[in-house]
Amino acid sequence: MFRLLFWIAFIAAAVWLWRRFNRPRPAQSRQAARHDEPAPMVRCAQCGVHVPQDKALSHGQRWYCCQAHLQQDSSPGER
Ligand SMILES: [Zn+2]
Numbered sequence: 001m002f003r004l005l006f007w008i009a010f011i012a013a014a015v016w017l018w019r020r021f022n023r024p025r026p027a028q029s030r031q032a033a034r035h036d037e038p039a040p041m042v043r044c045a046q047c048g049v050h051v052p053q054d055k056a057l058s059h060g061q062r063w064y065c066c067q068a069h070l071q072q073d074s075s076p077g078e079r
Helices: 002-022 067-073
Strands: 041-043 050-052 057-059 062-064
Touching: 057 067, 062 067
Parallel strands: none
Antiparallel strands: 041 050, 057 062
C-alpha cells in the first residue's frame, strides 16, 4: 500500500516536471507588456549621452548610443 502511494507521488512529480520544462515561458523574454517599469538608461562610453537600454548597443560591460561609437571605442590597438 505504501509503495503504491509512493509511485503515485513519483509519477505526479514526474508529470509536473515534464510539463514545467516543456511549456514555453510566456512573456518572459519579450519586454512588450511592461508598463510600470521605465526602460533603464545607460550611458554611452564614447560620447556620454544617455540612451534607453533597449536602444543602446552593448559591448562587454559598456554601452554605446550607436554603432559608430561602439566601433570607435572598441577599436583594437588601445591599451
Ligand atoms: Zn555615443
